[in-house]
Amino acid sequence: MQIERPHPKIGALVTGVDVRSLNDDQWNTLYRTWLDSVVMVVRDQTLTKEEFLAYSRRFGRLKPHRVRKTRDPEHAELTVMGIGTRKADGQVNQAIYNRGGHWHTDSPWDTEVCKGTQLYGIAIPSTGGDTAFASMYEAYEALPDSLKQRIAGLSAEYIYGGKKREGHELLEPEDRQKPPAVYPVVRVHEETGRTSLYANPHHIVRIQGLDEADSEALVKELTPYMIATPAQYQHKWRVGDIVIWDNRCGLHKACGGHPPDEPRIHWRTTIMQDEIQRRLAA
Ligand SMILES: O=C(O)CCC(=O)C(=O)O
């Protein structure tokens, strides 16, 4: 197994391993590498859906995604991304084509902590369609002390799609009215102990305790630190790549720009944080 860390702050590229047959040392190394790098790529895998689910479960409990219509019919915990890019009338279905196309963390609108997300590349377009990642540890580090002081102790509310409810057409009507989830803006990672900025510009509704204008202004002030951090990695997909990211300390975004009629298909799992101990083999 080889591990490259081209950027010291974010991203790891793992080759020379089959995730179906890891020994304990390899698993421990992978898990540790993921925690250390925010986003980890494992190349050249050939997995069935069941194998992808089994590997995903090693990281934690899987949760069926709130968007029901893109769940795999036989495996609720597996979402299939990128099916139905054209509507019946021939128009591009932006909710599918552009899904994840804003900087965000996954499931901040869920009251249960979403630890990670894992995508597996099934069909990759000839051009475009990258996924970009940014380290929120580094975003926090870069804040001026005065701003760190202003956000200490604040919490924010999140709902699916934020104020604009973007992507709500993907949700079933009964799933559109869930109450917001609340998380601290300064977040201490349960496994690494490191502090990050958690203010997901896409799904945020408000920062609690501030009036609407002040909340908007503060999110606007924080956003450049989140999305313009130099601690970024842009992944160019290959078929067989597994990419797992840590939603507790990173943002990501689907970069788009791929031809809408070329398939871009990923299998996706959502991994929850139940226990805070590291999932290392005993
Ligand atoms: O399609 C992508 O590149 C990322 C999609 C995304 O944001 C997600 O699966 O959570």
Ligand SMILES: [Fe+2]
């Ligand atoms: Fe996402």
